[in-house]
Amino acid sequence: MFFKLLNFLCGYVTITLPEECLEKFVNIATTRRIYLWEITNSIDNQVALKVRLRDVPPLRHIARMTRCRFHIIKRSGVPFFINQLLHRKALLGGALFFIIVLYALSSFIWFIDIQGNKSISDDKIIAVVRQVGVHRGVPKWSVDTAELEKTIIQQLSGLAWVGVTVDGTRLEIEVVEKVLPPDNGAQIVDLVAKKDGLIKEILVLSGHPLVKEGDTVTAGQVLISAAIPPPEDEENDKKIPDVVEEDELQQQVQFVHARGIVRARIWYDGYEEVKLREQEKHPTGQQITKLCMKIGSKEIILMGPRQVPYTNYIEYAEVKRLPSWRNIVIPVEVITIKYTEQRICYHEFNRTEALRLAGEQALEKLRSQMPEHVKILHTDLREVKTANEEDIVRVRLTVETLEEIGVEKPHQ
The missing domain is CATH 3.10.20.310 (membrane protein fhac)
Incomplete structure (x- = not known):
């Protein structure tokens, strides 16, 4: 592939020469390191072959030495293509004009x-x-x-x-x-807190806010009320009498479907402990199976040992019963029990490893209490120490998150 591409870039010609001159012509060309390829028979006892453009002048000298003439029947490659373009100035000018116009048009938004x-x-x-x-x-x-x-x-x-x-x-x-909270129609609802927390952000879309940034709220507290009070006007306040009828106040208050986004800082506390020396069980690969039949309270061993030969093992049982017939239960069971031998191993941790492992386990438990894709702002891991030195590491983890705490509740 590379050879064909190189020949096309450099240019090559196809020549014909008499068949009787071929052997001597090729031998001399080979000694002078002139490469010839695709030697094939042509018509009238002529042989066709290909040679690079740069090797044509030396071949003329070889032709004179061998007293044979060759003829160029085909020209191929980039040099001949460029030469044709130079003789066709109109085609070359049109191609250049097309490239310039194409470049100019590509500089605009279409x-x-x-x-x-x-x-x-x-x-x-x-x-x-x-x-x-x-x-x-x-x-x-x-x-x-x-x-x-x-x-x-x-x-x-x-x-x-x-x-x-x-x-x-x-x-x-x-x-x-923008994705706004869904509108549930004309129902009059408040936005209340579903968790205790510290208000970080509040965006009111409809309703009257009862809390602001920095306020501490408890679960069930109203964050955005559906009741919008009338606007305050100092001049009108002076004219309002001391006693106002309740019906008049109700007419001045506007009730809407409270909507908004309320984000608060929430704290979670978790506790976990890890032993410095833990026992682990690993299967050894040894396994035995016992097959028995149980009729009523009597058990008959059909296959397998009566006593399990393993000290530590895990037992898997599969029970198959005969189908009942007309509400008659046949008290016959076939029980297959597999005993897998286990090897007891002990894994020891240093206090640093145990502290890290306990922190990861505590965080995993707290994540189950958090909403999905919650943003964690800060974590605080503290070791709980006791008066006596123990082979157990106890930790307490505090996680601070930023969550959306607003939920809808019918207005009271």
Whole structure:
């Protein structure tokens, strides 16, 4: 493959010469290190062969020595192709013009792709893009992707993130829409805390907030109330009498479906202990099977030993009973018991390894109490020491997380 490619780049010709001159011609060419290949018979006692373009002048000298003439019947390779282009100036000029036009056209934006939008239509996004002067046919160097991202996310409030990239002649706009809590209709509900915690972030979409950032809340406490009180007006407050009817207050309060996002810092405490010397069981590969039949309370061994020959073993039993017939239960059972021998091993830890292992086990237990994909902010692992030195390492782990704690509850 490499040889054919090299010959094509350097150029080669196909020549014919008389058959009677072939042997002497090839011998002399070989001694002068001229490579000939694909020697085949041609018509009229002529032999065709191929030779590189650079070796044609030396072959003319060899032809004079052997008193035979050769004729070039075919020219192949890059040098001949370039020579043809040079003689066809119109074709060469057209090719160069096509390349220049193609390069010029690739410097403009011809396609605009929008991905990720569901509720916001493509037309709205394209309308915002056109406001900053970006459209089909605009030069790529005039597109400021950062400014375009900022403009789109400012003009369309329903988007949480926008990414703009230029790929060739294509402008790709990828958007992520805001995901709001589901609206359960006109039901009047409060947003309450499902866990104790410290409020870190609060975003009110509808309703009246009763807590703020930095407040400590308990489970069941109302975070966002469905009752929105009337706006405070100092001038009107002076005119309101001291005694106001309850019905009038109810008319001034607006009730909505409370919605929002409330994130709080939650703390979990866990305890775990690990022995410095633990016993482990490993199978040795030895196993025996006992087959017995049980009729009523009597057991008959059909196969296998009466006494298990292993000191430490694990027992697996499989019981098969005869099917009942017309509510008559036949008290016959066939029991297959497999005994697998176990080897007792002891694994010893130093206090550092035991402390690490206990911390991992405690964290694994606490993760079962946390929501999935929760964000862990901080972990604090402390060793619990006792007055007497023991071969047990005890630890207490405190994990701080950031969680969404708001749940809906009917308004009281």
